[in-house]
Amino acid sequence: MNLAMVGLDEIRTAATRPLVFTAVQEALIAHAEGRTLAPPPVHLMFPDANGDCHVKAGHVIGARHFTVKVATSFYDNPQAGLSSNNGAVLVMSATTGAPLALLADDGWLTAWRTAAAGALITHALTPADVRDVAILGTGVQARLQIEWLHALRPLDHVKVWGRRAEGAERLSNDLNAVGINADVTSLADAASTACVITATAAATPLAPAEAFADARHITAIGADMPGKNELPPSLFSAASTIATDDHTQCLDHGDFGSAVRAGHVRPDCDTKVGTILRGPYSRPPGSSIADLTGIGVADASVASAVLDSLAGIAIR
Amino acid sequence: MNLAMVGLDEIRTAATRPLVFTAVQEALIAHAEGRTLAPPPVHLMFPDANGDCHVKAGHVIGARHFTVKVATSFYDNPQAGLSSNNGAVLVMSATTGAPLALLADDGWLTAWRTAAAGALITHALTPADVRDVAILGTGVQARLQIEWLHALRPLDHVKVWGRRAEGAERLSNDLNAVGINADVTSLADAASTACVITATAAATPLAPAEAFADARHITAIGADMPGKNELPPSLFSAASTIATDDHTQCLDHGDFGSAVRAGHVRPDCDTKVGTILRGPYSRPPGSSIADLTGIGVADASVASAVLDSLAGIAIR
Numbered sequence: 347m348n349l350a351m352v353g354l355d356e357i358r359t360a361a362t363r364p365l366v367f368t369a370v371q372e373a374l375i376a377h378a379e380g381r382t383l384a385p386p387p388v389h390l391m392f393p394d395a396n397g398d399c400h401v402k403a404g405h406v407i408g409a410r411h412f413t414v415k416v417a418t419s420f421y422d423n424p425q426a427g428l429s430s431n432n433g434a435v436l437v438m439s440a441t442t443g444a445p446l447a448l449l450a451d452d453g454w455l456t457a458w459r460t461a462a463a464g465a466l467i468t469h470a471l472t473p474a475d476v477r478d479v480a481i482l483g484t485g486v487q488a489r490l491q492i493e494w495l496h497a498l499r500p501l502d503h504v505k506v507w508g509r510r511a512e513g514a515e516r517l518s519n520d521l522n523a524v525g526i527n528a529d530v531t532s533l534a535d536a537a538s539t540a541c542v543i544t545a546t547a548a549a550t551p552l553a554p555a556e557a558f559a560d561a562r563h564i565t566a567i568g569a570d571m572p573g574k575n576e577l578p579p580s581l582f583s584a585a586s587t588i589a590t591d592d593h594t595q596c597l598d599h600g601d602f603g604s605a606v607r608a609g610h611v612r613p614d615c616d617t618k619v620g621t622i623l624r625g626p627y628s629r630p631p632g633s634s635i636a637d638l639t640g641i642g643v644a645d646a647s648v649a650s651a652v653l654d655s656l657a658g659i660a661i662r
Numbered sequence: 663m664n665l666a667m668v669g670l671d672e673i674r675t676a677a678t679r680p681l682v683f684t685a686v687q688e689a690l691i692a693h694a695e696g697r698t699l700a701p702p703p704v705h706l707m708f709p710d711a712n713g714d715c716h717v718k719a720g721h722v723i724g725a726r727h728f729t730v731k732v733a734t735s736f737y738d739n740p741q742a743g744l745s746s747n748n749g750a751v752l753v754m755s756a757t758t759g760a761p762l763a764l765l766a767d768d769g770w771l772t773a774w775r776t777a778a779a780g781a782l783i784t785h786a787l788t789p790a791d792v793r794d795v796a797i798l799g800t801g802v803q804a805r806l807q808i809e810w811l812h813a814l815r816p817l818d819h820v821k822v823w824g825r826r827a828e829g830a831e832r833l834s835n836d837l838n839a840v841g842i843n844a845d846v847t848s849l850a851d852a853a854s855t856a857c858v859i860t861a862t863a864a865a866t867p868l869a870p871a872e873a874f875a876d877a878r879h880i881t882a883i884g885a886d887m888p889g890k891n892e893l894p895p896s897l898f899s900a901a902s903t904i905a906t907d908d909h910t911q912c913l914d915h916g917d918f919g920s921a922v923r924a925g926h927v928r929p930d931c932d933t934k935v936g937t938i939l940r941g942p943y944s945r946p947p948g949s950s951i952a953d954l955t956g957i958g959v960a961d962a963s964v965a966s967a968v969l970d971s972l973a974g975i976a977i978r
Contacts, residue, residue: 349667349750349764349766351665351667351764383706383707385704385705385706386704388701388702388704388717388719389701390699390701390719390721390728391699392721392728392756392759395756395757395758395759397756397757397758397759399719399728399754399759401704401717401719401730403704403706403715403717405706405708412706412708412715414717414730414732416730416752416754416761418754418759418760419759420757420758420759423758423759426758428758428760431759432758432759432760432761433759433761434665434752434761434764436732436750436752436764438715438732438734440708440711440713441711441713441736442711442713442736442739442742442744442748443708443711443713443715443734443735443736443739443747443748443749444734444744444748445732445748445749445750445766448665448667448750448752448764450665450761
């Protein structure tokens with residue numbers, strides 16, 4: 347059995363922020379150019395255990411690896427002292443079909459590639475002079491979106507809003523602790539910031555469209571499966587640019603899809619995130635929205651880069 | 663990291679034939695009764711490497727585990743001294759979403775659960791007095807179909823036909839070596855046997871419908887993805903019983919689907935394999951066909967039983 351089991355400590359040594367940024371950017375561009383295998387994700391629901399599972403397969407055509415990622419969210423886990431999120435990434439050879447490694451990442455690679463994708467497109471679409479950002483949501487992904495964006499564009503001030511005041515307080519403290527100037531604010535104040543990032547599990551829009559009138563760019567991260575919706579559908583009709591990481595997925599279960607179904611925008615009005623990242627891209631006047639649902643190709647690209655990096659470390 | 667890596671040697675000690683038969687029978691019955699999660703399988707194609715990959719997730723509702731199985735077939739592997747088939751089964755907790763074990767089975771659990779499902783339905787639908795069987799195909803699965811059926815119903819004589827004479831000769835020898843009386847024969851002779859099992863990778867029917875006129879039961883194993891077809895579509899219109907392991911999959915890419923699309927039978931004329939296995943079931947007069955495409959729920963049930971068995975072994 348030549349199958350390696352790679353634990354989180356080892357993964358952390360390899361999955362540096364530059365490595366993840368590079369791998370995710372490459373994946374998004376390849377996906378936009380049609381150079382990927384990206385079958386629709388599989389969802390399993392476990393209502394009795396208040397849990398769900400996503401399985402995403404992905405491959406950048408020509409790459410040595412492909413991956414099958416299993417990501418779970420079991421929402422009662424914290425009551426038993428366990429993390430809600432878990433999962434693992436199986437890395438396979440794209441030349442022999444052999445399983446090569448299982449990355450037992452406790453869901454962190456998903457968190458990091460989501461952070462990277464969000465930060466990359468937020469940075470690309472937010473006007474260069476904007477240094478104030480609002481984050482709606484207070485979970486791990488909310489924190490990562492800010493930290494990773496701060497790595498691309500140093501932020502002057504972060505406004506934090508969350509449904510639960512103590513969560514917002516904690517995130518604000520955590521950001522200040524790593525040198526990012528942050529404060530808790532109201533939903534109305536946060537939504538009217540020049541750059542807004544939403545990373546919640548909301549099933550209905552967080553605020554009416556008018557609340558976002560001053561936002562020049564919004565990145566929506568939360569709607570990763572059917573039934574979730576963060577942004578008011580009518581907001582999309584006011585945007586001059588709508589970017590999606592995967593057209594089909596965003597149409598199926600992203601905020602973009604909610605806007606299309608509500609009749610506010612046409613289903614073909616979106617631009618691929620990878621097209622914008624590849625450039626050259628000149629931002630049209632007006633506001634922009636990026637809707638991210640998470641692509642399996644990014645999992646494949648990051649996992650492959652981690653394996654290659656670990657192999658390099660092992661050789662040295 | 664509490665994730666166990668279980669290799670093939672360990673899996674072999676646990677995955678006894680009775681354990682696999684029991685687990686697969688339970689899975690097929692649960693699936694027929696709607697007590698399963700069985701999302702559509704994901705297929706990835708790697709044309710440059712002459713390979714493909716199937717990902718199947720499955721869960722018997724109420725069971726402690728669910729599984730995500732990755733199975734690959736890379737057809738040029740033998741030229742490099744590697745097996746064409748490979749894969750692994752990730753076993754997850756259905757109560758916390760935690761990955762529990764990776765069964766690095768080199769594809770054997772899939773082979774065994776396919777053998778079990780085939781043998782169970784062949785035994786259930788073939789008249790009790792029939793002791794002569796023909797096998798079309800000479801690969802690993804062809805051999806397993808005969809060996810596992812022999813375990814349920816001792817066979818007097820097995821006729822072996824294969825596209826390549828040397829393959830048929832080898833399978834015949836292998837069967838005789840384990841005490842099963844077998845001979846190589848012609849396609850016409852094999853197809854006219856009372857019980858016929860097909861386990862080939864055929865993309866077009868193996869023989870015209872008339873060739874199967876004397877077959878009282880046929881089990882078709884080979885068509886596991888779009889583009890494959892073993893049995894002539896018109897054969898289905900003559901059958902009094904058509905059994906499918908998964909209605910949707912068989913309609914999509916089984917021989918049953920080919921018959922439906924050719925207009926020979928209605929899409930709702932099939933009976934669930936699990937309904938027949940659960941019984942009571944009285945076989946109507948006439949001939950029967952079982953079309954198996956392989957269900958992820960069987961993978962889940964077998965993998966779960968293997969893990970439980972290994973835990974029991976460890977405790978003793």
